[in-house]
Amino acid sequence: MEQPGSQGTQRQQLLLEELQKSQSEMTGQQLHRCLEGQPGGMGLATVYRNLRKLHQQGKVRCRHLPTGEALYAPVDRDEHHLTCVNCGTTQTLQLCPIHELKVKAPETDNFKLIFHTLEFFGLCNRCQTKG
Amino acid sequence: MEQPGSQGTQRQQLLLEELQKSQSEMTGQQLHRCLEGQPGGMGLATVYRNLRKLHQQGKVRCRHLPTGEALYAPVDRDEHHLTCVNCGTTQTLQLCPIHELKVKAPETDNFKLIFHTLEFFGLCNRCQTKG
DNA sequence: GTTATTGCAAACAATTTGCACCCAC
């Protein structure tokens, strides 16, 4: 298993930088397109392989759209999402309520927490009034 | 848009009951297999169509395995998960830290919260010692 | 040299869709 502190391979580093640069979360496909042509361009398979490794190293977090696409973001970007179950639009929530709270549970005793994902679902303003 | 309070169709009700009955989260495939043969048995397409509707009505929550499969659970079951990024095993966390905390953010003002998903990632006991 | 990483194309699997049929009202 790759050690947490390691830099990772060049390609992994590149993906991570690309994600850091981006304002928003990116899919594997987007990362692939985005790096295409560039000197560091890489095949789709490599993109996915490295995204998985980055996730295993706790450097990258992902969530899934209803379409099944995975959206990736660096874990150090501490933001979460508000998604409308009706229209599917998402807004970013800068605040993270978890960090104001100690997670205290017997289950976490033997578990080394690295990051978490938190997503709120509900109805956006538009959909409330439309409904 | 279906109203939040509605009972939904018979099939939706059946799926919801099946999920309530189950101790653990279920995939679409499992629900399909599980209902097959039974009088209420339904095609795979119908299972997915109705799961989507249940999610839109805020009655069902889902999270995705690294494999891309979606796991469904009733929203009223207030549990979350602890997933090991290395071996992928998951434990259930009965406590929900969010409920002890008011989510106070400008973004949530016009948003009607229905439910949320929260998942912790890190290293389980085994993988910590192995690494 | 040995081992891990890559690219390509083929394979995979979960999910979605087209369409004809059926049911409820």
Next chain:
DNA sequence: GTGGGTGCAAATTGTTTGCAATAAC
């Protein structure tokens, strides 16, 4: 009879894998 819900099978799509070539150390 009209509109929505359903089953089936086909199509779609994101992701993974096999394998030979390549780069890392």
